[in-house]
Amino acid sequence: MGQPARQPQAGRRRLLGLGGVLLLGGLGGCGFRPMYAGGGEAGSPQRSGPITAELAKVRVGPIPERSGQLLKRSLENHLTPTGADGLGSYELNVSTAFNVEPQGFRRDGTPSRLRYTATATWSLFDNAAPPNRLAGGMVRSLDAFNLPDQQYFAADMSREAMERRLMESLSEQIVERVAVALERRRQPSAA
Template sequence: MSRPGRRWALLALGGGGLLGLPGCGFRPLYAPVTAEDGGSADIRDALAAVRVANIPERSGQLLRRDLQRRFEGVRLGVPARYSLQVAVTYAVEPLGYRRDGTITRLRYIATGNWTLATLAVPPRQIAASAIPARALDSFNIPDLQFFAADSARDAMEARLVDQLAEDIFRRVALELRRERQQRSAAAG
């Protein structure tokens, strides 16, 4: 088979595989809830209606800012309907040592437990993290380069917060989608 013929054959096989995805139950996370799911609205308005409560300490402030960008940035101007409470804990593990026993590499592990509730009175809990969101990252501690060590730690903290925010955002989006499907099924 000629090279262009192989390309078309591979494209046809790949496209055929993609056409079979809806039959297996796969649906894009942000796609509209289809008629077979029981509705016609998508979850972007629900995501934009989530407000993130204060999270203590500097890393908590960075996480809150990142989560706010993800939720409120989906659609601007949507009134608040949900409150997201996040509790973050950090653990540090030394990974590398020099011969004299000084540490050369550290791993940080961030764990985030979250709760999503309505802002109604009284609030109704929509979802909570059964398994905490978790992110880990590490950085090297260079010899006698304190600025470089601080810079490496700051970069690692930014990556860690970004990973944790993405994990929490996806889990909350899945829960909002599930809650919307259940409401649609109950109404129909």
């Protein structure tokens, strides 16, 4: 009795799998290709390809405060995953801003949970004199942490972990947008 119920599910899975293969095959025919396409092994964390070489040429300008240091380090790790020092053909300038709001309160009115909204405004410039702004934008990330009652060390550790997650999220978003801007610049317009 349990066997007939499984057969339709297996059929649906096969149909969905076939649809996924056809979709991916169709995307290749319309010119779709991964942004970081190249000769790397499947499943390899290392990116390769022309856009990766362009990303390695981006130098990140100074970003003030501790959170800025975390963001700069994360950006550099994403832009040059092999650790190679960029040639400096481009400069990426980033500024950050934070907003904090309490999400939960204890009976005495003190906050028990804080939510941070981190916003980063970025601009990509070339190294011409004077520099030309090639792209720019704003990215945002949200995260929160609990404030345990009278556990100051735990609250501080939670805040630091949250700050690292926020900076990593902002970094990933910025690198994606910079990669798209560099790819558009690299491709001749079809006009």
